[in-house]
Amino acid sequence: MTYRAPVKDFMFGLKELAGLEQLTHIPEFAEAGLDTAAAVLEECARFNENVVAPLNWEGDRNPSSWKDGVVTTTPGFKEAFRQFGDGGWQGLQHPEAFGGQGLPKAIGAACIEMINSANLSFALCPLLTDGAIEALLTAGSDEQKALYLPPMVEGRWTGTMNLTEPQAGSDLAAVRTKAEPQPDGTYKIFGTKIFITYGEHDMAENIVHLVLARVVGAPEGVKGISLFIVPKFIVNADGSLGERNDAHCVSIEHKMGIKASPTAVLQFGDHGGAIGHLVGQENRGLEYMFIMMNAARFAVGVQGIAVAERAYQKAVQYARDRVQSRPVDGSVAGAAPIIHHADVRRMLMTMRACTEGCRALALVAGAAYDAAHHHPDADTRQANQTFYEFMVPLIKGYSTEMSLEVTSLGVQVHGGMGFIEETGAAQYYRDAKILTIYEGTTAIQANDLVGRKTGRDGGRTAKALAAQIEQTEALLAARDSAAAQSFARNLKAARLAFVDVVEFVAGHGKASPNLVFAGSVPYLMLAGNLMAGWQMGRALLAAQDALNEGEDSAFMQAKIVTAQFYAEHILARVPGLRDTVVHGGGSVCAMPLDAF
Amino acid sequence: MTYRAPVKDFMFGLKELAGLEQLTHIPEFAEAGLDTAAAVLEECARFNENVVAPLNWEGDRNPSSWKDGVVTTTPGFKEAFRQFGDGGWQGLQHPEAFGGQGLPKAIGAACIEMINSANLSFALCPLLTDGAIEALLTAGSDEQKALYLPPMVEGRWTGTMNLTEPQAGSDLAAVRTKAEPQPDGTYKIFGTKIFITYGEHDMAENIVHLVLARVVGAPEGVKGISLFIVPKFIVNADGSLGERNDAHCVSIEHKMGIKASPTAVLQFGDHGGAIGHLVGQENRGLEYMFIMMNAARFAVGVQGIAVAERAYQKAVQYARDRVQSRPVDGSVAGAAPIIHHADVRRMLMTMRACTEGCRALALVAGAAYDAAHHHPDADTRQANQTFYEFMVPLIKGYSTEMSLEVTSLGVQVHGGMGFIEETGAAQYYRDAKILTIYEGTTAIQANDLVGRKTGRDGGRTAKALAAQIEQTEALLAARDSAAAQSFARNLKAARLAFVDVVEFVAGHGKASPNLVFAGSVPYLMLAGNLMAGWQMGRALLAAQDALNEGEDSAFMQAKIVTAQFYAEHILARVPGLRDTVVHGGGSVCAMPLDAF
Structure with a gap:
C-alpha cells in the first residue's frame, strides 16, 4: 500500500483541538460527533487508500490527453470517480436538501486531505465541484439550485x-x-x-x-x-x-x-x-466568485498538507528500507537503514512536524467555519467567522509553501533515487509547486492578510489571537516537562515577534504601503508558522493529559516529541522573520528598475 | 537571447574580492591579470550565450536516448561540444604541458558558471572530464598522463x-x-x-x-x-x-x-x-577519488549559482513584460508590469542577493585554491589550503540548497505560466534538485564540515574566520551609510551565532555525536549564509570605495542595495539557525523508530 491515511491523527485533532464534541451542540451537527467522524474517516481512508491512491503514479505517466476538443483522462479515473460519487463523497459537506450528508467542514477537511494525499490530480475535480456548489448555494436562484445541485452533489x-x-x-x-x-x-x-x-x-x-x-x-x-x-x-x-x-x-x-x-x-x-x-x-460576480475562491483556498491549503503527508510516508518507508553507512553514534555496528542517521531523522521530523502543525490548524479552522455558519448564537458565529477568515490566507499560503519544503526534503531523503521518476518522490515535488500559485499566489494571500485581515481592523483580530496564544504559553509554562518548557519559551518568542509585526503592519500600511507589502510574505510565513505552532502547543498539552490518563501511549509520546521538534526547529524561524519584516522593508524596493 | 553572462559581476568579484591582481605575483599566473580575465570572460560569454544556451530547452524536450547500448544526445550537443573543445575551453585550468591554458581556478570558476547557466546538462560532460583530468594529474603515471591527458584536455x-x-x-x-x-x-x-x-x-x-x-x-x-x-x-x-x-x-x-x-x-x-x-x-583509490570529488564538489556548488543566475534572469524578464494589477503605492496609475509590485521585488532581490553572495564566495575560494597550489611561500599555501577546504562543503552545500529556493522563486514570479513547461522556468526548478544530491548530498557536506573541517582542529579554523569577519564588521561599522550600518549589525549577529555553533560542535562532537550531527545541516546553512554574506559585506565596502572614485555608478549602487538586502533578509536567518543547532539537537532523534 502506497498511502495509509493518518486517521488516528485526524481523530486526535478533531477531538482535542477542533472540539468536535462541542459542534454537536449545534442542532445541524447533533449526530456528527466522534463516533460518526470515526466511521466516516475509516470508510474514506479505505476508499482513498485502495481506489484513488493506486492511480496517482499512473496519472503522472499517462496524463490526460486532448484530441479534437475531447479530453481523455488517465485510465481508471472515470471508474474511480463513479465510485467516488456512488459512495456519497461529493456530498459530504453539502446540505441534505440537495442529496448531501451535511457533515461539518472539520470532518470534511480530513476527507479532503485523504483524497488529495491519495491523488492530487484526481482530487481537483471534486475540489472545484465543491466550490461551484457553494457558489450556487449562496447566490443561485431556487430554480438553479434545484436543477444543478442534485446531480453535482451526486457526482454525476x-x-x-x-x-x-x-x-x-x-x-x-x-x-x-x-x-x-x-x-x-x-x-x-x-x-x-x-x-x-x-x-x-x-x-x-x-x-x-x-x-x-x-x-x-x-x-x-x-x-x-x-x-x-x-x-x-x-x-x-x-x-x-x-x-x-x-x-x-x-x-x-x-x-x-x-x-x-x-x-x-x-x-x-x-x-x-x-x-x-x-x-x-x-x-456582483466577483463577490459570488469569492465564495468559491474562499472554499477553494481552504481546500488548496489542505492539498499542501495532503501532498506533504504522502511525501512524508514515502520518505519514511525508503529510510527504513535503504541500508547505507554506519551511524555516527555507533548504535548499529555496520551499515544501517538510513533512518538511523541523524540528518535523515531531522528531515523526517521536519516533514512530520510541519505537516501535523498545518493539519491541526486546518481542522481547527474547519470547526470555526462550522460554528460561524451554523451556531445559534450570533456573537459566537461572528467570533468564529473572524477567526476563520484570519486563518484562510495562512492555511492557503503557509501550508502550500510548507509543502514545497516537505516535498523537497522527501526527494532528498531518497538521495539519487529521488531524482529518478520511477521512484515517485519527484512527482510530489513537481505536483506541489502549483499549490503556491493557483487560487491566488502566496503573495495574493499575503495581501489579503496584510490588508483585509490585519490592516482593516488596526490589528485587533491579530492581537486577540496573540492573547489567546499567551494563554496556551502559560499552560505550557506550568508543566514540568522539558518539552513543555521548551515549547513555552519558543512560543513566547514567536508570539512577541508576531505582535511586533502586527504593530508594524497596522501602523505603517497607509503611510508606507511598499514598506509593509515588501514584508507581506514573510509576515504570512511568520503568522502561519506561529498559528500552526500554537496548535502543536495545544496538542502537546492534550497529549500529556491523555498520557496521564493512560491513553494510547505510543501515539501521545510521538505527538509530544513532534511538538517539541516543531518548537525548536520550526517556531525558531519566527524571530528572524520579524527582523526581516520590521527592518528589511526599505531594501526591497530600493533597486532602480533598470538595474535588475 | 535567453542568457546574458554577468561578466561585470565576475570582474568585480575577481578584482575587488578574490584579489586576482595579487595572484599575478605567482609566477604561473603572471599573465593572468584582469586584462586576461576580461578577454577570456568576454569570449566565454559569447560562446555560451550563442552556442550552448540555445540548446538548453531543446535538451529538456528531446533528452538523451538509449538504444541497444548506444546513447544519442540531444541534437546540437555533439557539434557544440566540438566547438567547446576547439575553443580550448576544456583545457582552461589545466597545465600547458598537456595542452591546457593553465589559468587560475578563480577565472575558471566564472567560466564554469557561464557554461552551467547556459546549459546544466551539457556542462556536466566537461565538468566530469575536469575531475578525471585532475585525478590523473595527481595520481596517474607519466605514461598514463602522456597517453590520456592530451586528448581529454583537447576535448576529444x-x-x-x-x-x-x-x-x-x-x-x-x-x-x-x-x-x-x-x-x-x-x-x-x-x-x-x-x-x-x-x-x-x-x-x-x-x-x-x-x-x-x-x-x-x-x-x-x-x-x-x-x-x-x-x-x-x-x-x-x-x-x-x-x-x-x-x-x-x-x-x-x-x-x-x-x-x-x-x-x-x-x-x-x-x-x-x-x-x-x-x-x-x-x-589508495578513495584518496585519489577524493581529488576528483573535491574538484567536482566545488564545480557542483558553482552549478547551483549558475542555475540560480539563469532563473533570476528569466524571472526579471518576465516581471518586466507581464502587466498585472495596480501597484499598492499608486506609483503607476493602472495595471503595471509586475516588477512594480513589492513582493515581486522581494522575490527578485532574494534571488539576486543569494546568487551574488554565493558567486562572490566561489570566486574568493577559487583564488584561495590557486594560492594554495601555486604560491611560492609554504605558509601562504597552507593558509589558503585551509581556507579553501573549509569553504568547499559550504560552496557545494549552501549554493545548491540556495539554488532550490531561487529556482522555486523563479517559478513563483511567473505565476501560473511558471508551471507550464514551455515557459522554461520549471526546467530550472527540476534541474536544480539534483544539485543537493550528487557529488555528496547536503548531509554528506555537512558531515565533512562538522567532522573534518570543524571538529578535527577543535574549531580553530572556524574561529580564525570569525576573527576575519569581525574585521570586516569594523570596517562596515566605521562607514556612515545606512547600508553599511545595517550590514555591520546583521553581520555581527550572524558571526556571534556562528561562533556559538562552532563551540557547540567542537565541544560536543565526541561525547554526543547525534546531538551535533542532528544540527549539521543547519550549521552548514548558517555557515554558508554567513560566508557568502561576509563577501557581500566586503563587496559593499568595495562598491562604496569605487563609487567615491566615480566608477560605474549604476553597477556599484546596485551592489550596495543588493548587499543591504542580503544583510536584512538572508543574514537575518542566521540567529534562528543557531538556536536550532544549539537547543534543538535533542528532539531530532527522540522519536522511537517505530513511531514514524
Missing part, C-alpha cells in the same frame, strides 16, 4: 471556476469575456478562459462552468463583472441534457506536475455564442 | 567518475566491483556502476572511465578500494584507439531534470572482463 456532473484569461491572472479587473443579454433572459457568452482545471474531461455526464464575464455596458474594473452558469450541455427544465453548448476546449496545458488533471483553454462563443444563465445579480 | 575524449553501485551510494565502503590482476599488469574489471553521468554518449571519440573497484583479496571497507582507468576503447601505445572494451551501457535513467545529460548504468566485464589500468597504488 462536475463544476469549474472560469476566472483567468490570458491578460487577467491575479487581476480580475482585467476580465474581458463578454455577456450579451438575450430576449429570453439568457446571455450569450463570448471569450477565452485559460487554466481551467477539469474544464473538459470524460468523467461526468455534464460540466457546469461558472464563468466571470462582463455584461455589455457594465462598468469598468471589478465592479462590472457578473457570474454565469454555462453548462457544457444545455440542461432542459426536467433536468435532462439537451444540446451541446458553444463552450469548447481548444487545448490543454503541458505542465510540470498534476499532469493527470486537465488544465483547459476554453473558448466560449466561437460558434454563435455560449448560452449562459446569470447567477444572482448583474455586476 | 571525455571522462567519468564511477563510484556508485546499487548498494553503495554515499557509502563507498560497500563497493563490490572486482578487479582481477592479469599477468600483463592490467586488471580485469567486473561489476555494475549506476548513476554514471555521461557514462555513454556520442560526443567524444573515447570515454575514460575512472572506476573504483576492489582488487581480489583486498581489505574490507574503504581501505581496500583501488582506482582504475577503464577506457571505452582500448588505447594503443601510440594513442590510437583499439578494440571496444567490455564496458557497456545497459540503460539510462528517466530523471526529473538534467534530462539531456545521460545517466548511465554501466556493466563492466559481462563479456570476459573489462580491461583496467591501475591508477597509482592499490588500495
Whole structure:
C-alpha cells in the first residue's frame, strides 16, 4: 500500500483541538460527533487508500490527453470517480436538501486531505465541484439550485471556476469575456478562459462552468463583472441534457506536475455564442466568485498538507528500507537503514512536524467555519467567522509553501533515487509547486492578510489571537516537562515577534504601503508558522493529559516529541522573520528598475 | 537571447574580492591579470550565450536516448561540444604541458558558471572530464598522463567518475566491483556502476572511465578500494584507439531534470572482463577519488549559482513584460508590469542577493585554491589550503540548497505560466534538485564540515574566520551609510551565532555525536549564509570605495542595495539557525523508530 491515511491523527485533532464534541451542540451537527467522524474517516481512508491512491503514479505517466476538443483522462479515473460519487463523497459537506450528508467542514477537511494525499490530480475535480456548489448555494436562484445541485452533489456532473484569461491572472479587473443579454433572459457568452482545471474531461455526464464575464455596458474594473452558469450541455427544465453548448476546449496545458488533471483553454462563443444563465445579480460576480475562491483556498491549503503527508510516508518507508553507512553514534555496528542517521531523522521530523502543525490548524479552522455558519448564537458565529477568515490566507499560503519544503526534503531523503521518476518522490515535488500559485499566489494571500485581515481592523483580530496564544504559553509554562518548557519559551518568542509585526503592519500600511507589502510574505510565513505552532502547543498539552490518563501511549509520546521538534526547529524561524519584516522593508524596493 | 553572462559581476568579484591582481605575483599566473580575465570572460560569454544556451530547452524536450547500448544526445550537443573543445575551453585550468591554458581556478570558476547557466546538462560532460583530468594529474603515471591527458584536455575524449553501485551510494565502503590482476599488469574489471553521468554518449571519440573497484583479496571497507582507468576503447601505445572494451551501457535513467545529460548504468566485464589500468597504488583509490570529488564538489556548488543566475534572469524578464494589477503605492496609475509590485521585488532581490553572495564566495575560494597550489611561500599555501577546504562543503552545500529556493522563486514570479513547461522556468526548478544530491548530498557536506573541517582542529579554523569577519564588521561599522550600518549589525549577529555553533560542535562532537550531527545541516546553512554574506559585506565596502572614485555608478549602487538586502533578509536567518543547532539537537532523534 502506497498511502495509509493518518486517521488516528485526524481523530486526535478533531477531538482535542477542533472540539468536535462541542459542534454537536449545534442542532445541524447533533449526530456528527466522534463516533460518526470515526466511521466516516475509516470508510474514506479505505476508499482513498485502495481506489484513488493506486492511480496517482499512473496519472503522472499517462496524463490526460486532448484530441479534437475531447479530453481523455488517465485510465481508471472515470471508474474511480463513479465510485467516488456512488459512495456519497461529493456530498459530504453539502446540505441534505440537495442529496448531501451535511457533515461539518472539520470532518470534511480530513476527507479532503485523504483524497488529495491519495491523488492530487484526481482530487481537483471534486475540489472545484465543491466550490461551484457553494457558489450556487449562496447566490443561485431556487430554480438553479434545484436543477444543478442534485446531480453535482451526486457526482454525476462536475463544476469549474472560469476566472483567468490570458491578460487577467491575479487581476480580475482585467476580465474581458463578454455577456450579451438575450430576449429570453439568457446571455450569450463570448471569450477565452485559460487554466481551467477539469474544464473538459470524460468523467461526468455534464460540466457546469461558472464563468466571470462582463455584461455589455457594465462598468469598468471589478465592479462590472457578473457570474454565469454555462453548462457544457444545455440542461432542459426536467433536468435532462439537451444540446451541446458553444463552450469548447481548444487545448490543454503541458505542465510540470498534476499532469493527470486537465488544465483547459476554453473558448466560449466561437460558434454563435455560449448560452449562459446569470447567477444572482448583474455586476456582483466577483463577490459570488469569492465564495468559491474562499472554499477553494481552504481546500488548496489542505492539498499542501495532503501532498506533504504522502511525501512524508514515502520518505519514511525508503529510510527504513535503504541500508547505507554506519551511524555516527555507533548504535548499529555496520551499515544501517538510513533512518538511523541523524540528518535523515531531522528531515523526517521536519516533514512530520510541519505537516501535523498545518493539519491541526486546518481542522481547527474547519470547526470555526462550522460554528460561524451554523451556531445559534450570533456573537459566537461572528467570533468564529473572524477567526476563520484570519486563518484562510495562512492555511492557503503557509501550508502550500510548507509543502514545497516537505516535498523537497522527501526527494532528498531518497538521495539519487529521488531524482529518478520511477521512484515517485519527484512527482510530489513537481505536483506541489502549483499549490503556491493557483487560487491566488502566496503573495495574493499575503495581501489579503496584510490588508483585509490585519490592516482593516488596526490589528485587533491579530492581537486577540496573540492573547489567546499567551494563554496556551502559560499552560505550557506550568508543566514540568522539558518539552513543555521548551515549547513555552519558543512560543513566547514567536508570539512577541508576531505582535511586533502586527504593530508594524497596522501602523505603517497607509503611510508606507511598499514598506509593509515588501514584508507581506514573510509576515504570512511568520503568522502561519506561529498559528500552526500554537496548535502543536495545544496538542502537546492534550497529549500529556491523555498520557496521564493512560491513553494510547505510543501515539501521545510521538505527538509530544513532534511538538517539541516543531518548537525548536520550526517556531525558531519566527524571530528572524520579524527582523526581516520590521527592518528589511526599505531594501526591497530600493533597486532602480533598470538595474535588475 | 535567453542568457546574458554577468561578466561585470565576475570582474568585480575577481578584482575587488578574490584579489586576482595579487595572484599575478605567482609566477604561473603572471599573465593572468584582469586584462586576461576580461578577454577570456568576454569570449566565454559569447560562446555560451550563442552556442550552448540555445540548446538548453531543446535538451529538456528531446533528452538523451538509449538504444541497444548506444546513447544519442540531444541534437546540437555533439557539434557544440566540438566547438567547446576547439575553443580550448576544456583545457582552461589545466597545465600547458598537456595542452591546457593553465589559468587560475578563480577565472575558471566564472567560466564554469557561464557554461552551467547556459546549459546544466551539457556542462556536466566537461565538468566530469575536469575531475578525471585532475585525478590523473595527481595520481596517474607519466605514461598514463602522456597517453590520456592530451586528448581529454583537447576535448576529444571525455571522462567519468564511477563510484556508485546499487548498494553503495554515499557509502563507498560497500563497493563490490572486482578487479582481477592479469599477468600483463592490467586488471580485469567486473561489476555494475549506476548513476554514471555521461557514462555513454556520442560526443567524444573515447570515454575514460575512472572506476573504483576492489582488487581480489583486498581489505574490507574503504581501505581496500583501488582506482582504475577503464577506457571505452582500448588505447594503443601510440594513442590510437583499439578494440571496444567490455564496458557497456545497459540503460539510462528517466530523471526529473538534467534530462539531456545521460545517466548511465554501466556493466563492466559481462563479456570476459573489462580491461583496467591501475591508477597509482592499490588500495589508495578513495584518496585519489577524493581529488576528483573535491574538484567536482566545488564545480557542483558553482552549478547551483549558475542555475540560480539563469532563473533570476528569466524571472526579471518576465516581471518586466507581464502587466498585472495596480501597484499598492499608486506609483503607476493602472495595471503595471509586475516588477512594480513589492513582493515581486522581494522575490527578485532574494534571488539576486543569494546568487551574488554565493558567486562572490566561489570566486574568493577559487583564488584561495590557486594560492594554495601555486604560491611560492609554504605558509601562504597552507593558509589558503585551509581556507579553501573549509569553504568547499559550504560552496557545494549552501549554493545548491540556495539554488532550490531561487529556482522555486523563479517559478513563483511567473505565476501560473511558471508551471507550464514551455515557459522554461520549471526546467530550472527540476534541474536544480539534483544539485543537493550528487557529488555528496547536503548531509554528506555537512558531515565533512562538522567532522573534518570543524571538529578535527577543535574549531580553530572556524574561529580564525570569525576573527576575519569581525574585521570586516569594523570596517562596515566605521562607514556612515545606512547600508553599511545595517550590514555591520546583521553581520555581527550572524558571526556571534556562528561562533556559538562552532563551540557547540567542537565541544560536543565526541561525547554526543547525534546531538551535533542532528544540527549539521543547519550549521552548514548558517555557515554558508554567513560566508557568502561576509563577501557581500566586503563587496559593499568595495562598491562604496569605487563609487567615491566615480566608477560605474549604476553597477556599484546596485551592489550596495543588493548587499543591504542580503544583510536584512538572508543574514537575518542566521540567529534562528543557531538556536536550532544549539537547543534543538535533542528532539531530532527522540522519536522511537517505530513511531514514524
